Every structure is written in C-alpha cells, then in structure tokens.
Amino acid sequence: MSTHAPAVAARAVELSKTYGTGDTQVHALSAVSAEFARGEFTAIMGPSGSGKSTLMHCLAGLDSASSGSVLIGDTELTTLSDKQMTQLRRDRIGFVFQAFNLVPTLTALENITLPLDIAGRAPDAVWLNNVLDKLGLQDRLGHRPGELSGGQQQRVACARALAGQPEIIFGDEPTGNLDSKSSGEVLSILRAAVDEFHQTVVIVTHDPRAAAYADRVVFLADGKIVDELRDPTADSVLDTMKRLDEPASVSGGAHALATDAVV
Ligand SMILES: Nc1ncnc2c1ncn2[C@@H]1O[C@H](COP(=O)(O)OP(=O)(O)OP(=O)(O)O)[C@@H](O)[C@H]1O
Numbered sequence: 001m002s003t004h005a006p007a008v009a010a011r012a013v014e015l016s017k018t019y020g021t022g023d024t025q026v027h028a029l030s031a032v033s034a035e036f037a038r039g040e041f042t043a044i045m046g047p048s049g050s051g052k053s054t055l056m057h058c059l060a061g062l063d064s065a066s067s068g069s070v071l072i073g074d075t076e077l078t079t080l081s082d083k084q085m086t087q088l089r090r091d092r093i094g095f096v097f098q099a100f101n102l103v104p105t106l107t108a109l110e111n112i113t114l115p116l117d118i119a120g121r122a123p124d125a126v127w128l129n130n131v132l133d134k135l136g137l138q139d140r141l142g143h144r145p146g147e148l149s150g151g152q153q154q155r156v157a158c159a160r161a162l163a164g165q166p167e168i169i170f171g172d173e174p175t176g177n178l179d180s181k182s183s184g185e186v187l188s189i190l191r192a193a194v195d196e197f198h199q200t201v202v203i204v205t206h207d208p209r210a211a212a213y214a215d216r217v218v219f220l221a222d223g224k225i226v227d228e229l230r231d232p233t234a235d236s237v238l239d240t241m242k243r244l245d246e247p248a249s250v251s252g253g254a255h256a257l258a259t260d261a262v263v
Pocket residue numbers: 019020026027028046047048049050051052053054055
C-alpha cells in the first residue's frame with residue numbers, strides 16, 4: 001500500500017437518508033458525519049432501526065444517500081460513474097455480509113478468489129494461506145457452499161473479502177450467524193488484517209463481545225451518532241448501551257458530549 005495513502009480510509013459528511021414521504025417518512029440517517037481512520041477497526045452499534053446498515057451501505061457504495069457525501073480515501077463516491085463505482089468496490093473494498101452471497105456452483109476456493117479473478121489479479125499466496133489457516137478452511141476448499149455449514153459459508157465470505165487485501169473491509173453483522181468459536185475466528189482475522197496489514201475494518205454488530213475486538217465503537221440512535229468509545233471492552237460497551245437506553249433527560253448530556261467528539 002502507498003505510504004502516501006490518506007490517513008482517513010472512509011468518511012461520511014453530513015450524510016442523510018430519508019425513505020418515503022409524508023406521514024410514512026423515515027429519517028434513517030440525519031446529517032451523520034464520521035471518519036474512519038486508516039488502520040483502525042471500528043464497530044458500529046445501536047438499537048434496531050437506528051440506521052447502522054444504512055450507514056454501512058452508503059459508506060460501501062451499495063446505497064446512495066439523500067444528501068451529504070461519502071469519501072473512500074480521497075475519492076468522493078457521488079462523482080463516480082457506475083463503472084468507476086463498480087471498479088472501486090471491486091478493487092478497494094471488501095464486504096462480509098450476513099447473506100453470504102456465495103456462488104453455489106463454485107467451490108469454496110473458487111468463491112474466495114472470484115473477485116481477484118474478475119480483476120485479473122493473482123492472490124498473494126502467503127496471505128491467502130494465512131487467511132485460510134486462521135479461518136480453518138484448508139480442508140473445505142473443494143466443497144461447494146451447499147456442502148458447507150452456515151458458519152463455514154460465513155468464513156468463506158470472510159476469506160473472500162480478505163483475499164485481495166482491500167483498503168477497507170465492511171462487515172454487516174459478520175458474526176451474526178456464527179457460534180462463539182467461529183465468531184472468534186472471524187473477528188481475529190479482521191483484527192489481524194488491521195494489525196498486520198494496516199487495512200481498515202468497519203463492522204456493524206449487536207454483540208458487545210464482537211465490538212470489544214474493535215479500536216473504537218460508534219453508537220447510533222435514531223439516525224444520529226450519539227456516543228463513541230475508544231479501546232472498548234465488552235463491559236464498557238454494555239454500560240454505554242445501558243446508558244443510551246435511559247430516558248433522554250438522563251442521557252442527553254452524554255449525547256451532546258459524544259456528538260462534539262465525533263464531528
Ligand atoms: N428500503 C427501505 N424503505 C423504507 N424504510 C427503510 C428501508 N430500509 C431501511 N428503512 C428504515 O430505515 C431505518 C434504519 O434502518 P437500518 O436497516 O439502517 O437500521 P439498523 O440499525 O441496521 O437496524 P437492525 O439492527 O434492525 O438491522 C429503519 O427505521 C428502517 O425501517
């Protein structure tokens with residue numbers, strides 16, 4: 001990776017997303033501004049419907065915002081043509097989503113290397129082996145997705161996202177379907193991508209133990225960033241979640257403080 005790479009891997013600037021009109025209008029995101037530093041692991045948390053997936057999909061160029069902008073490195077996504085957007089997603093971004101999106105007719109290994117094959121790039125053999133070892137996939141590479149358990153399919157999707165060493169990896173509940181062992185393996189490899197390869201990871205999770213693998217946790221509520229934690233532990237994440245569940249009069253001070261810290 002270039003030593004001149006910008007310090008911020010992804011940035012949302014005054015990002016708003018509104019669904020519907022009139023009485024049924026939903027403000028999924030309300031002027032969210034956030035930076036995701038290069039070489040850092042961030043977890044996004046918040047109650048159901050708070051806008052986590054919407055934020056992640058906008059950051060990853062999978063959905064467009066109603067207003068505001070998203071930058072991946074120095075590239076503003078709204079300036080890109082469809083073709084440029086496809087290339088950016090393919091070359092610079094890795095995705096691990098709950099719906100694994102594996103190709104059923106390809107083997108696990110073929111699924112893992114598919115994005116690289118399409119891009120005409122060869123995987124770094126040492127890195128790929130490391131990923132396959134850490135995710136315990138070496139003896140499953142010849143199997144098709146239908147012959148793998150849910151947890152194994154999720155690990156294949158994770159290996160696919162990591163294989164090309166993209167600048168930034170987005171995960172929407174990447175451990176949502178996994179038992180605690182598989183979950184730990186996926187989170188450890190995401191942590192290694194950050195620590196050993198200076199990649200950037202942003203995941204949405206409901207699980208405080210998963211969030212504890214991150215360097216930073218950003219909390220959303222009602223489409224706004226309301227708090228942030230550095231060097232989280234499962235306990236500090238739980239405490240913050242409880243505090244944010246308290247009535248607005250009690251937690252209002254924390255909201256104002258956190259918003260200042262993030263913007
Ligand atoms: N396509 C859509 N049409 C209308 N409303 C939508 C659409 N997608 C999301 N929403 C609404 O936007 C809000 C934010 O949704 P989002 O999926 O981002 O929340 P979330 O925090 O990821 O929730 P969860 O934890 O349940 O996955 C919710 O109120 C949701 O109902």
